[in-house]
């Protein structure tokens with residue numbers, strides 16, 4: 001069974017049959033001989049699945065990020081072309097669908113999942129994903145997975161793996177969902193959470209923010225399985241979006257005057273000449289819009305001193321610094337983590353930006369000393385799940401409480417640092433109402449700050465919500481789900 005809208009993987013015709021006679025068991029830990037000039041490589045036909053399995057293991061055992069581990073692993077093992085495509089589909093797909101895969105594996109396992117050794121469970125996830133969400137023939141999915149299990153764990157568990165996978169293969173994904181997903185009438189959010197392989201609490205958070213438990217909620221959740229286009233930001237004063245589009249073969253973005261969208265498959269954006277020469281950088285168009293919203297809010301009086309209170313790694317600081325340079329102003333950029341502060345220094349080199357390694361809650365800067373302040377606060381990142389395949393299962397509802405406390409403290413500090421009449425933009429990459437409206441309304445109540453209608457600072461962007469906040473969405477705008485509130489002290 002394939003997901004609607006997903007391009008299924010089709011094995012190359014003439015590919016070696018995986019359902020053929022069983023190969024002799026390879027003793028545990030044994031691999032093909034190491035070539036003198038490189039690392040050990042598994043047989044070519046299994047290189048993709050081996051890579052995908054190693055990514056699943058790194059994500060589980062080391063808390064690694066799949067989208068950082070996989071490209072390195074493909075490079076190191078010299079996996080390219082069709083094999084790299086398959087490895088990517090399997091690794092990212094199995095990470096995204098993990099909760100759903102586990103539920104189905106649990107139904108087919110004679111023992112509880114908590115008693116299945118983690119390395120075996122990784123392999124079962126890889127096999128289940130192939131069975132349920134690709135067009136790889138069932139016998140190939142089962143046999144190749146059992147081969148990996150045998151190579152890594154020995155023959156003692158191959159019978160168990162084989163039995164579980166064969167049982168999974170008796171139904172397609174829709175049939176499993178019909179059996180396992182909550183009833184769509186009495187529990188529409190639970191049903192969509194299961195159908196789109198999201199934890200229920202995240203589907204609930206999206207439903208609350210959208211005011212939808214129906215089609216739009218489904219669209220929002222499905223957007224987390226799409227691969228985002230790469231967006232560039234043209235550095236103001238250096239190059240226009242039109243010039244950058246001509247230099248890169250991309251298209252100007254629909255909303256930000258500095259955005260360029262690259263075609264899928266245009267390769268590593270870091271290798272593009274305008275990016276190497278710092279005329280442009282990779283930045284989601286939604287992030288550009290939120291940084292611009294700070295500069296677009298109406299302001300009376302001086303407008304030269306700007307502050308970015310959570311600046312690392314420096315994407316918004318670079319855009320704000322370039323605009324400040326054009327206006328004859330300056331930007332102070334605060335970042336708590338020293339290594340991220342160094343990234344801010346790198347991204348803002350040559351601009352009128354001063355970087356401070358400090359806690360934004362008490363950065364040691366003059367109270368009331370700034371005309372405009374950006375708080376791009378640490379958050380759950382639920383608005384960028386499409387960028388982090390494993391994130392939806394790693395984040396926990398308990399994360400929200402700690403983060404909202406920090407967010408309230410940072411926003412309160414920003415309102416102390418801005419001058420009377422000045423503007424604060426509060427931004428998070430999450431639509432979770434506790435992190436968005438909850439934080440802003442609590443702080444506005446406590447400090448007496450005025451909440452402005454932020455939508456006016458997003459000209460020509462439709463579908464921002466009921467206001468006074470601006471909420472972007474991947475399924476509406478093609479951006480991350482960024483939230484922006486504007487407050488006046």
Ligand SMILES: C[S@@+](CC[C@H](N)C(=O)[O-])C[C@H]1O[C@@H](n2cnc3c(N)ncnc32)[C@H](O)[C@@H]1O
Pocket residue numbers: 287309310311312313314315316317334335336337340358359360361376377378379
């Ligand atoms: C969402 S990121 C900011 C992204 C950044 N504005 C950009 O566009 O590149 C939040 C940043 O806040 C930093 N941070 C976390 N707690 C902080 C604190 N108490 N004070 C200052 N920075 C903090 C994190 O290290 C992280 O770099």
